[in-house]
Amino acid sequence: MEELLAVRNLKKYFPVKKGLIRRATSQIKAVDDVSFTLNEGETLGLVGESGCGKSTLGRTVLQLWKPTSGEVVYKGKELTDMNFSQLRPYRKDIQMIFQDPYSSLNSRKTISSILKEPFKIHHLYTDKEREEKVAEMLELVGLNRGFAERYPHEFSGGQRQRIGIARALMLEPNLIIADEPVSALDVSVQAQVLNLMQDVQEKLKLTYLFIAHDLSVVKHFSTRVGVMYLGRMVELADKSSLYSEPLHPYTQALLSAVPVPKVGVKRERIILQGDVPSPENPPAGCAFHTRCAACMKICTEERPVMKEVAKGHYVACHLY
Numbered sequence: 001m002e003e004l005l006a007v008r009n010l011k012k013y014f015p016v017k018k019g020l021i022r023r024a025t026s027q028i029k030a031v032d033d034v035s036f037t038l039n040e041g042e043t044l045g046l047v048g049e050s051g052c053g054k055s056t057l058g059r060t061v062l063q064l065w066k067p068t069s070g071e072v073v074y075k076g077k078e079l080t081d082m083n084f085s086q087l088r089p090y091r092k093d094i095q096m097i098f099q100d101p102y103s104s105l106n107s108r109k110t111i112s113s114i115l116k117e118p119f120k121i122h123h124l125y126t127d128k129e130r131e132e133k134v135a136e137m138l139e140l141v142g143l144n145r146g147f148a149e150r151y152p153h154e155f156s157g158g159q160r161q162r163i164g165i166a167r168a169l170m171l172e173p174n175l176i177i178a179d180e181p182v183s184a185l186d187v188s189v190q191a192q193v194l195n196l197m198q199d200v201q202e203k204l205k206l207t208y209l210f211i212a213h214d215l216s217v218v219k220h221f222s223t224r225v226g227v228m229y230l231g232r233m234v235e236l237a238d239k240s241s242l243y244s245e246p247l248h249p250y251t252q253a254l255l256s257a258v259p260v261p262k263v264g265v266k267r268e269r270i271i272l273q274g275d276v277p278s279p280e281n282p283p284a285g286c287a288f289h290t291r292c293a294a295c296m297k298i299c300t301e302e303r304p305v306m307k308e309v310a311k312g313h314y315v316a317c318h319l320y
């Protein structure tokens with residue numbers, strides 16, 4: 001498999017403005033030195049609690065936000081230094097599916113005009129071709145061609161997310177960044193939308209960066225899984241090793257909350273103490289040390305770096 005995307009030492013810091021003069025007094029390290037690669041056709045699941053920086057990471061990879069530092073290399077090209085017009089072809093190739101199918105579709109536009117918008121932006125196809133592409137796409141995502149002239153409010157959450165997926169696919173992208181695409185949906189429709197995403201992945205040979213807040217959603221879907229905590233990647237491994245041998249204490253805790261499908265098998269639930277600390281003032285050393293049962297002295301002083309402890313299995317923890 002060819003490498004499609006390489007993210008190297010990516011940082012995205014936001015200044016925090018305080019007081020009347022609104023001078024930047026501190027910063028939130030939303031993404032703090034994250035590296036990973038993504039091969040063509042695979043799905044990398046990216047998991048962590050809210051506020052861990054996974055959405056920021058997605059938007060920074062997409063170049064919606066410029067990183068503070070680090071590299072985003074797509075098909076061998078560094079994107080972070082490119083200007084708007086240089087980025088244009090890549091904006092076509094990398095698309096995003098958003099979390100909330102209620103707010104991400106413009107309620108005043110018909111489905112047809114929502115789906116044609118990317119064509120307008122990129123000056124593609126004639127009117128007639130656009131009509132036909134919309135109809136084909138609606139069918140591909142399991143909706144009726146006749147829905148094109150209706151408005152978003154006429155659809156259920158699951159149908160709206162199908163429309164969101166359709167919109168992301170209109171420009172025939174290679175890479176899709178899906179930011180919690182099913183977490184706003186009823187549990188009963190989540191599986192249908194995930195199945196659709198898997199179907200179109202096979203048909204269209206898509207690569208996914210799939211962001212989720214727990215390990216159960218990405219379990220069936222991902223080739224590899226990365227776990228984030230307070231802006232940092234703490235573990236990254238093949239799906240099978242991550243679920244059978246989680247190494248980082250945080251991954252172990254997240255995994256203990258995932259129901260075990262086999263009857264008779266019990267996994268002890270690890271309850272984490274306290275809340276996620278503020279990203280404005282993260283703990284020194286290992287950012288997880290305030291909640292880690294295995295915390296040692298070194299953990300409060302030295303930041304653990306990612307190490308490859310078994311083939312393709314990376315972890316950032318002083319236990320290894």
Ligand code: SF4
Pocket residue numbers: 248249250286287288289290292293294295296299304316317318319
């Ligand atoms: Fe726990 Fe230390 Fe590992 Fe951090 S580095 S997860 S505090 S054992």
Ligand code: MG
Pocket residue numbers: 050051054055180
């Ligand atoms: Mg988010």
